[in-house]
Amino acid sequence: MTSDDASSKEILCYGFNQDATCLAVGLRTGYRIYTCRPFAQCFAMTDGGIGRAEMLFSSSLVALVGSGDRPAFSPRRLCLWNTKKDHSICEVNFLTAVLAVKLNRKRVAVCLKTALHVFDISDMKCLRTLETAPNPDGVMALSPNEENCHLAFPDGAKAGSSGGGGEVILYNALDLKVLNKVVACRSRVVAVSFSRDGKLLATASEQGTVIRIFTVPAAVKLYTLRRGSTSCDIYSMSFNAAATRLAVSSSTRTIHIFDVSAGGAAGGAAGRRSNSSPRQGGNSGGGEQEGDVENGGGANKNGSRPGGASDGNNASSNSNSSSGLASGFRSMVGMLPNRVTKRMQDYVDCERSFASVRLRGSAGRSICALIPAGDSGVWTGKGGGGAGKGPGGRGGDESGGQGEDEEVAREVLLVVTNEGILYSYVVDTVNGGECRLDEASSLLMDPSASQEIGSELFVPERHAPPVLAGQS
Template identity: 40%
Template sequence: MANESSSSSASSTRILCASFNQDNSGFCVGTKDGFKIFDSETGRLCYQRAVGAFSIVEMLFSSSLLATVGAGEQPSLSPRRLCLFNTKTGKSLKELNFLTSILAVRVNRKRLIVLLQDKIYIYDYNSLAILDTIDTVPNTKGLCAFSPNMDGCFLALPASTTKGSVLVYNVMELHSHCEIDAHRSPLAAMVLSSNGVYIATASEQGTIIRVHVVSEATKSYSFRRGTYPSTIYSLSFGPSLQLPDILVATSSSGSVHVFSLASLINQRSKRSSSLLGSMFPDTVNDVFEPSHHHVLHNAVPAGVKSYAMIRSIEKISEESATYAAAFRASISIITYSGYFLDYSLSIDHLNESSWSLEREFNLLTVLAEDFTNS
């Protein structure tokens, strides 16, 4: 941990954006001074560019290609200009200019998606030809979710400003896929599983998190995060290409919530075999079942924006259907106050959980020291 004076100076350079790449092998942060790229496994600084403030930095897997947007503090870093940048050459490959500020960018090897407040532009990534534009409801927060998998490449957007409905768009085939009515209140967070099969959503109330099957636009699971409202900062599915084992959420309460989908499947299977269980809808019962919910309180300071990602899940063994399979998950958290935390979560066959903090360091301090000493 950095000493008090260095922590104080580092905190004055707050993080403006943070994102993991498509396979979670790396992550980048943007600050008032520039942007930095880290290796998720080791925490090693891989690249740093200190030329001004950035509001968006998106990686293309582990390649040298980035999509960046300035924060507007310098004329050369306009929030209306998207720059495709090569970290190996240190040069810009292409710039795209827009009439209004860019609020989000998503990319895979075939598509580049640029989100403005009320419009989406979809480009062919290689030729940068415009393939489609989508008029959207006002989306001032730039809220969206993206699944980079070619076979299930979806973009999810708010479909309403007054309720929590979601528009799911197929960006490979360029057509609207479905609309999902997820919540009564407007959306605050959403995420697609990497293969595009599931979508998780939270409303501005933040008390209930719902998971839907995208292909059927049906609600599959509902989870109660808590009784009192809280702002959900991030949602993340586990990396499994089948049913994700767990879903993790961070919120303004400072807690990290993990919901075990595997545990819930076993509970649902047992309940549906009983007469009483078959009389009640699964989504009603699921909300009030606590056994699938694991909470780490005070993981980050309350009110500090945070972004969590499930880096890996290791199955310990398979047991009978009586209990969920035991596993250990590595959960990485970036706080916008400038810290990186790596937690290990173990859930045993009795569905009891234990947490341990494996790593913690100040991103801004480490960046400066590593860059100086390299």
């Protein structure tokens, strides 16, 4: 993710590694690598501006592209850097600027404005060059899973539509062949993201009101997730490790978390994750019109989920009422013209977010990731990495009686903003609602002082919260 906030001119880019245990930050003077839980700086280089910095999990391999007033490398050059030995492994030059780089343990994908290059990571041999529609934002995704090594990028089949006009190509980066085509939406696709096992794909259009999730490689639509009613820019989408929840950040400064588990809190029916049983109205197409309906996402002011209740009787009553209204609504929809029917049916079938976070500060780009509570980064590059005990560390159950069930019921939402702040929120995966701010750390301050300064500037209001497993 590229930073564009005037208040953070020092930061050029920032991004999590494939399992969100580490964070790479590109600066006008170099780049830094941090572990996320606990927050700690592991590596720093100060040889010039870095506009792209992509890690390979927690290894010592980092893909770098220069940028800024004094770039470390040309914006048209990809450099693979070994942080443990602190030198370049290889460099690849291109005719135009490198817009995005993605890695897994088998492949490296490099996105230019009108082309995609697929490399074998073992010897950096170029295996295939794919011509694409004009893609100035570098929209693409590479599955972290090397067995389901899938690549997704906007299709250029529709003439005159920059970015592919709502269609996404699914490409097998191992066998070097096209797998399928996803008709994600009618407007231009601006964001795509794979689950960590490479079996699900989330897509978002430039309108930003609806997120859709498809199976891979069958391209069957499983979910339509409604972020809101007003248009916005989608900045990032990230599945959790089990692909049961999806976090979405946007220009509204609200992070939405959707439950996409079968029969989960978002109201999904059992079996939706099956390719043979897509949801009602579901197919590989996303041609339904987006937007212009009331926002039902996020938490209410009292911290509960939309339509939620404080006790089981009220919850049951609300559920029955909602079911009856939906049934009546679907009956009415059947008597309307097809064009109107598609829009209204899309509204009925949409899932709303069950948890959310409202970010502080001015509007700007942000990225998000979901990790298990108690996860800590173990970095194998130079300087070690924040393994062991501490906030979020794997230090065993020393939290004063916090049990395993409590840890399983919680996740941690990581958010990085272009102000240079890494936020950690605790997500209640059972009840949803507003996530609780647990920690805020500065990416620009001195590493030894960043924790104290971050806590002083962003002190969350706590009401005797439970302690996460591994914290002391």
